[in-house]
Structures are given as C-alpha cells and as structure tokens.
Amino acid sequence: SRLEKEMEEVAAGKRDPREVIEDSRLLLKKVVERLKENSENVGEEIRKALKEDIRAGRCPRCGAEMMEVRSKWGKRYLRCSNYPRCGKSYPLPQKGTVKYTTDSCPHCRAPMIIYKPPRGREVRMCVNPSCPSVKEGKHEKK
Incomplete structure (x- = not known):
C-alpha cells in the first residue's frame, strides 16, 4: 500500500x-x-449482513426465521424472530463453532446445525434437547 x-x-x-x-x-x-x-447506508448494510449471517432455519411453532441471540449473561441460543409473539427458543452449544443449515429435524422439525466442538469432528445435529434424535445420540458425523 x-x-x-x-x-x-x-x-x-x-x-x-x-x-x-x-x-x-x-x-x-x-x-x-x-x-x-454514508453512515445511514453503512448502518443498513451492516444490519442486512448480520441478519443474513444469523438465519438458522424455521421455527417449528410459527414458521418464522430462527435467529442466534445472546442472553444478558452471554449465552448463545436460537430464538424465533417472531418474539415475543412466539417464544420458541433452543439452547446452543456454548463452546465450539455452529454453522446453520436450512434443514429441519425429521423427528421434531427444529432447526439442524453443524456443530464443531473445540476438539473432535463436526456433527450434524438437532438443536432441540428434547428431541428423540438427540437423546438417542443420532448425530451425523461429518
């Protein structure tokens, strides 16, 4: 330069x-x-980019987009974008990386994620901790 x-x-x-x-x-x-x-345009572009990055499938309750948010304690979780009308939410793994898919779980219709723990291989899994696939350990290794 x-x-x-x-x-x-x-x-x-x-x-x-x-x-x-x-x-x-x-x-x-x-x-x-x-x-x-251009601050207004820059702000709008940043908001659009962030919104695109956090799309995490559809809410099984109302069909709206699920989005990643952080609690006031810093914990990450998925929440329906139709909040507060729809209060559907799911906890996310707190360590490692999470990639979102457009797929829904065949058992409970909750969003599917690809989770890469700090150590170990990526797994494709349902975000619903009550889902039978999670309880049975039916994660797809990548």
Missing part, C-alpha cells in the same frame, strides 16, 4: 516523517467524512 511505501522511504531517510504523518491524517480525514456522509 501507499503508506507502507512511504514508511519504507522514511526508514531509508528519503522522506520526512512529519510529511507522511500529515498525508496519512488527511487521508484518514477523507475516509471519516465519507463514512459520516
């Missing part, structure tokens, strides 16, 4: 560091001004 080249020139004694700092400050000022001008 341009800044890296300028820093190399400063290190080699070919450029005054104050000049590079001033150039960087002006560049940063322009970026901040553009962000301020």
Whole structure:
C-alpha cells in the first residue's frame, strides 16, 4: 500500500516523517467524512449482513426465521424472530463453532446445525434437547 511505501522511504531517510504523518491524517480525514456522509447506508448494510449471517432455519411453532441471540449473561441460543409473539427458543452449544443449515429435524422439525466442538469432528445435529434424535445420540458425523 501507499503508506507502507512511504514508511519504507522514511526508514531509508528519503522522506520526512512529519510529511507522511500529515498525508496519512488527511487521508484518514477523507475516509471519516465519507463514512459520516454514508453512515445511514453503512448502518443498513451492516444490519442486512448480520441478519443474513444469523438465519438458522424455521421455527417449528410459527414458521418464522430462527435467529442466534445472546442472553444478558452471554449465552448463545436460537430464538424465533417472531418474539415475543412466539417464544420458541433452543439452547446452543456454548463452546465450539455452529454453522446453520436450512434443514429441519425429521423427528421434531427444529432447526439442524453443524456443530464443531473445540476438539473432535463436526456433527450434524438437532438443536432441540428434547428431541428423540438427540437423546438417542443420532448425530451425523461429518
């Protein structure tokens, strides 16, 4: 990048560091001004991206999207996006990574996830702790 080249020139004694700092400050000022001008659009794009990332299948009770949320204690869980009209929710594993699928469990219609524990292999599983597939340990290893 341009800044890296300028820093190399400063290190080699070919450029005054104050000049590079001033150039960087002006560049940063322009970026901040553009962000301020477009803050509403930027905020909306971030909201859209976050909403897309948290889609986690359909609620078996009302059919709305399920979404990942965090409790006030920092625990992650799935909750129906139709909250508070529909209060359906499921706990999620607190450690490891969770990937969402569009599939529903064949036993209880709850969302299916792909769970990768901190150690071990990925498993495809139902999020409903009361589901017969969970109680029987019928997880699909990936």
